[in-house]
Amino acid sequence: MQFQNTRSFAQELDAQDDLHKYRSEFHFPKVKGKQVIYFTGNSLGLQPKRTKSYIDEVMNDWANLAVEGHFYADKPWWDYHERFATPLSKIVGALPSEVTVMNTLTVNLHLLMVSFYRPTKTRYKIICEEKAFPSDQYMFQSQVDFHGYAPNEAIVEIKRREGEHNIRLEDVLAKIDEVGEELALVLIGGVNYYTGQVFDMKTITEAGHNAGAIVGWDLAHAAGNIKLELHDWNVDFASWCSYKYMNSGPGNASGCFIHEKHHNASLPRFAGWWGHNKERRFKMEPQFDAVKGAEGWQVSNLPILSLAPYLASVEMFNEVGMDAIIEKRNKITAYLEFVLQEIDKEVDSTFEIITPANPAERGCQLSVFLHGEGRSLFDYLMQNGVITDWREPNVIRLAPVPLYCSFEDMYDFGQILKQGIQSVH
Numbered sequence: 001m002q003f004q005n006t007r008s009f010a011q012e013l014d015a016q017d018d019l020h021k022y023r024s025e026f027h028f029p030k031v032k033g034k035q036v037i038y039f040t041g042n043s044l045g046l047q048p049k050r051t052k053s054y055i056d057e058v059m060n061d062w063a064n065l066a067v068e069g070h071f072y073a074d075k076p077w078w079d080y081h082e083r084f085a086t087p088l089s090k091i092v093g094a095l096p097s098e099v100t101v102m103n104t105l106t107v108n109l110h111l112l113m114v115s116f117y118r119p120t121k122t123r124y125k126i127i128c129e130e131k132a133f134p135s136d137q138y139m140f141q142s143q144v145d146f147h148g149y150a151p152n153e154a155i156v157e158i159k160r161r162e163g164e165h166n167i168r169l170e171d172v173l174a175k176i177d178e179v180g181e182e183l184a185l186v187l188i189g190g191v192n193y194y195t196g197q198v199f200d201m202k203t204i205t206e207a208g209h210n211a212g213a214i215v216g217w218d219l220a221h222a223a224g225n226i227k228l229e230l231h232d233w234n235v236d237f238a239s240w241c242s243y244k245y246m247n248s249g250p251g252n253a254s255g256c257f258i259h260e261k262h263h264n265a266s267l268p269r270f271a272g273w274w275g276h277n278k279e280r281r282f283k284m285e286p287q288f289d290a291v292k293g294a295e296g297w298q299v300s301n302l303p304i305l306s307l308a309p310y311l312a313s314v315e316m317f318n319e320v321g322m323d324a325i326i327e328k329r330n331k332i333t334a335y336l337e338f339v340l341q342e343i344d345k346e347v348d349s350t351f352e353i354i355t356p357a358n359p360a361e362r363g364c365q366l367s368v369f370l371h372g373e374g375r376s377l378f379d380y381l382m383q384n385g386v387i388t389d390w391r392e393p394n395v396i397r398l399a400p401v402p403l404y405c406s407f408e409d410m411y412d413f414g415q416i417l418k419q420g421i422q423s424v425h
C-alpha cells in the first residue's frame, strides 16, 4: 500500500480499521483540554472503561458477603484465577494448564529460577542480552550470588556489534555454542525494551536445548504485543507483566508459563498453600502436594482486587483476538515509520529508527534516535499532548498501540514533531 502523509489519508485508514471502535473503550489523559496521543502503552497501558465494573464487582461482593465471597461471590475468589487459564493461554500460545497469574514479574522470574536455574560445578552459566532490563540484571546477579558463583563468570552477555543497534541471531547462536556444556540457562527479553527488537524465540529455544540448557523468556514487552507460540516453541518457562500492553493497571499481577513437559517432574520450588492440591487445600495438611500444572507454582491466595482489572483486559483481548491486533499493529507501525520518514525530509534533523525495519523482527514499538535534538524537543512534545518517553542520550520510544491509537494520531504526531523541531532550533 502506498501511504500518504495527509490527514484525509489517515482518516481513510481509520475508517477501514475494524479495531477503531475500541478506541472509545479507553480513558485518555488530556493536555490543554485535548485527548493526548499516547505512545507509552509499552510502559503503562491505558485504562479500559470496562475495568472499573470488574473492580466494583469485587468491592460489592466484599461489602455484601465478606468472607463468604470466597465461595459465594458471582466470581468466587478461591478459584478466581482459574478464569485466566483459557483466555490467557490463547494470548501466549499455550495450553490452559501451562499458564497462571500470580505475584509480579521479577518475583515470578525469581520463583521460576528456583525451579529452572539449577547450577552445578560444571554447568552454571546464564546467557542473557547485553543491557538487559535493570531488574533482570539484578535478578541474575543475586541468583548467581545466592548459588555461590561469581556473577562476572556465570553471567554471559550477548553483545551488539560495534555500530549496530540490534543483536544478531547468528551471534546469539554462536554464544550458545561457545558456552556449550557450561550453559545452564538462557533467559532473554523476548522483545527488547529499548530497541523493540523481537528475538527469534523458536530458534534460540531450540539452540539452547541442543546445548543441554533450559530456556526461559521475559515477555514484559511481548505479551499482548506479538504472536507467541510458547508451547510449540518448547519454551521451558516464561513470565510477563500485565500493565504494559495488557492494560491491567500500574504494578499489576504477572502471568507465567511453565511447559507441560515439566508438570510431572519433581522440580524444586518455593511452595505455598495456593499451589497445594485443590481438593485438600482446606484440610490444612502438613505435606505439600503440588497441583499439576502452572498453578502448582502458586504461593499465596490471590490479590483479587488486582486480578479484576487483568481479567477485564484479558477478556477484551480475547474478544478482539491476537491476529487482528497484530494485523493492525503492523499497519499502524508501518504508517508511523512512513510519517517519520516524511517529516525527516522536511526538517534539518535526522531521525534514525533503531528498531529493525523487518516487521517480523519488531512489534508495536519504534525507537527513534533524534540526532542533533535535545530534551527540549521531548518537553515540547509532552506540552503539546504527545505522551512518549525519553531515554538517554536522545532516544524516544513510540508505541502505537493498536487497541487505542488511531492512524490520525500518527499524522497529528508528525505535524507536532515538525513544529517542535522548528520551534526548539
Ligand SMILES: *Cc1c(COP(=O)(O)O)cnc(C)c1O
Pocket (backbone or CB within 6 Å): 104, 105, 106, 107, 133, 135, 136, 189, 193, 218, 220, 221, 241
Ligand atoms: C517492565 C519490565 C520489567 C518490570 O518488572 P516488574 O517486576 O514488573 O517491576 C521487567 N523486565 C522487563 C524486560 C521489563 O520490560
